[in-house]
Amino acid sequence: MPSPPPFSPSRRRTLALLLALASAGAAGTTACARTGSGRSGSGAITLDFWAWADIGQAVDLWNSTHPDVHVELSAPAGGASIFQRLSSAVAAGSGAPDLVQVDYNNLTTLAVAGYLEDITARAAALEPAFVPSAWRQVLIDGRVWAVPQDIGPMAMYYRQDIFEAHGLTVPRTWDAFRDTAARLRAADDSRYLTAYPAGDTFWFASLAAARGAQWFTTEGESWHVDIDGAPSRETADFWTELLADDLVTTSQHWNPAWHAALQDGTLATWLGPAWGAGTLTSYPPTAPEGVWRVASLPSVAADRPSSGYWGGSSTAVLAGSEHVAAAVEFAAWLNTDPDAADLLVDPEHSALFPASLSGQARPAVSRPHEAIGGRPIDDVFRAAADHTHVMTWGPTMDQVRDDFTDAVAAALGDGRPLRDALATAQGTTVAALEQKGLSVTA
Incomplete structure (x- = not known):
């Protein structure tokens, strides 16, 4: 079994904030109860890496150019x-990897559990290599817990053919978005401008973040919870009014009915992330003249563009790995090397939108997208990333997701405003943190 990772004073303070434990060593004892890394028969270090994205080609490239460190994916x-x-x-006590691909919204949860290595000393110098908003997503209390891999800045996909047929202008503000929704319904009541996905907490969170919401912050060694803060309530009220006036419908992402609505033009827009273009490629418009375009996410004011992140992931090192230095080296290479970036953005594989500046500069990122009428989309999403308000995720995001989803369903079913779901999630989240023994202010 690997030895417990060393705990510097700064790491002790961070874990005290995260775990509210009397001793940071308690988290280390839990995290180190694992084995997994070792050496292959050739004498090379072997790193075990768990990832769900199709990044095997990039790992193969690493293995072919780094004979002393072999990565098993x-x-x-x-x-x-x-x-x-x-x-x-x-x-x-066995079977855990050395590295893991982690959604940004799950990073704090894993850190709280004591599963991740604080890699500040080895990775802090990487900051200039990444989009600033992406880098902020791997920081907890100023410490580095992962290397950014890809990002999901939000924009608006829209059906150009439907907009042109009804003389609609692409809305730049949320007020204009509402007006456009009303005009479309008046012109063709078989169509909606978009659908509210009742079961997608992180989609809602991205729009709330674009208005400036910050669901979690830290104050000293306490967590402050503000799920039902003003920006989130404003977001909820906006969608409550659209639903009440039948200007948008409800449909859950990824189910067959939603895919069909995108294809047949029942939905004329989708507020979606950079990685969403793949969905539109898989489910193209059924009408021969149907074509998607992409524009900036609407904002409160046209001269103050804003966006939020929906999705994206990082590469984290597991606490207790016997090869932390090699693991960080691999994570840095995977997410900053230009040749690796070309493989990560390959539409035939992972089609990621890279978090690194070098990755975003690769020609492959500017490739034409079949789903977007053969046009590139990178400029829109680069700009979105530059204007993204980063949400700080809390240590119980599975609970937040489930409670908010259930509360939204209940509110819609009872005809109540969506802000009621925020109040419910606020209360259950404070209780969940307190149940974990964490210090909480609300």
């Missing part, structure tokens, strides 16, 4: 199942 599902698998491996 496996692909468990992402999101919550990563946490569940890590929990099982840690409990068993």
Whole structure:
């Protein structure tokens, strides 16, 4: 079994904030109850890496150019199942990897569990290599817990053919978005401007973040919870009014009915992330004249563009890895090397929108997208990333997601405003943090 990772004073303070434990060593003891890395028969270090994105080609390139460090890639599902698998491996005392691909919204949860290595000393110098808003997503209390991989800045995909047929102008503000929704419904009541996805907490969070919402902040060694703060309430009220006036419909992302609505033009826009272009490629318009375009996400004021992140991921090192230096070296290479970037953005594989500045500068990022009428989309999403308000994620995001989703469903079912769901999630989240023994202010 690997030895517990060393705890510097700065790391002790960070873990005290995260875990509210009397001793940072308690988290280290839990995290180090694992094995997984070692040496292959050739004498090279072997790093085990869990990732769900199709990045095998990039790993193969590393292995062919770095004979002393071999990376073994496996692909468990992402999101919550990563946490569940890590929990099982840690409990068993074996089988956990050296590195793991982590959604930004799950990073704090894994750090709180004591599963991640604080890589500040080895990775802080990487900051200039990344989009600033992406780098902020791997920081907790100023410490570095992962290397950014890809980002999901939000924009608006829209059906150009439908807009032109009805003389609609692409809305730049939320007020204009509402007016456009009303005009479309008046012109053709078989269509809606878009759909509200009742079961997608992180989609809502990205729009709330674009208005400046910050669901979690830290104050000393306490967590401050503000899920039902003013920006989130404004976001909820906006969608409540659109739904009440039948200007938008509801439909859950990724289900067959939603895909069909995108294809047949029932929905004329989708507020979606950079990685969403792949969905539109897989489900193209059924009408021969149908074509998608992409524009900036509407904002409160046209002269103050803003966006939020929906999705994106990072590469984190597991606490207790016997090869932290090699793991950080690989994570840095994977997410900054130009040749690796070309493989990560390849539409035949992962089609990621890179977090690194060097990756965003690669010609492959500016490739034409079949789904967008053969046009590139990178300029719109680069600008979105520059104007993104970064949400700080809390240590119980699975609970937040589930409680908010359930509360939204209940509010819609009862005809209540969506802000009621925010109040519910605020209360259950404070209770969940307190149940973990964390210091909380609200």
